[in-house]
Amino acid sequence: MLAQQRHYQEIRKMRHQRAVWMVVTLTIFAVWVSNCGAFEVWGFTSGTNRAAVESQARLEGDQVKALAGVTAINRFDKGSGTWSVLLLQFCDDRLFKIGKPRNINSPSAADFLNTLYGYIEERGSPTVLVARNPLPNGNSIEEIEYRWGDPPDTTSLIFNTPAHPVENVIPGIREEHRDTTQCAKVPDHLR
Incomplete structure (x- = not known):
């Protein structure tokens, strides 16, 4: 049971890290796109x-x-x-x-x-x-x-x-x- 709790905590931690990386990546992309010139x-x-x-x-x-x-x-x-x-x-x-x-x-x-x-x-x-x-x-x-x-x-x-x-x-x-x-x-x- 303790091993199962650790496993779920690890999965939540990995999901959280993935979500943070996704937000950071999308923010960087949005800033880059907004600074791109049309010409x-x-x-x-x-x-x-x-x-x-x-x-x-x-x-x-x-x-x-x-x-x-x-x-x-x-x-x-x-x-x-x-x-x-x-x-x-x-x-x-x-x-x-x-x-x-x-x-x-x-x-x-x-x-x-x-x-x-x-x-x-x-x-x-x-x-x-x-x-x-x-x-x-x-x-x-x-x-x-x-x-x-x-x-x-x-x-x-x-x-x-x-x-x-x-x-x-x-x-x-x-x-x-x-x-x-x-x-x-x-x-x-x-x-």
Whole structure:
């Protein structure tokens, strides 16, 4: 009878240890999953804090300029001998959106179509969104956005142009990646 009691105590002890290990394992997994970014692009992962992003960029030799809510990174491509700009936006000090203007100096229909074709070939048919964003001078910026993916992880290719010609404002193309899990509520000015 004493041996049987010890046996049952051992079984309860093993079940308790197994339950504790299961809770610890699930907790570690949950923390790991919550810290995983929805995107990893151009060397940056969503959810990374701002200080780490800026430090990493400087270590890579990038030029970093921090502004309110946005970090602008100038990156030199030694292969092509050109500079590119990355615009990173943060919410609660975590990276949730990264954008890259494309061909700022000479956006062309051919560049836009080639880029769009590449995305469609890679990711399939996009959702198309159209917007008109008013400017203080009475003009507006018209945008056509081609979006792939579903929240929390979306990728967009956006073509925009002023509705009426404006001095020093040229049409542009930009690529954006968003991870909406990084913000409880994304402020309108950061969308």
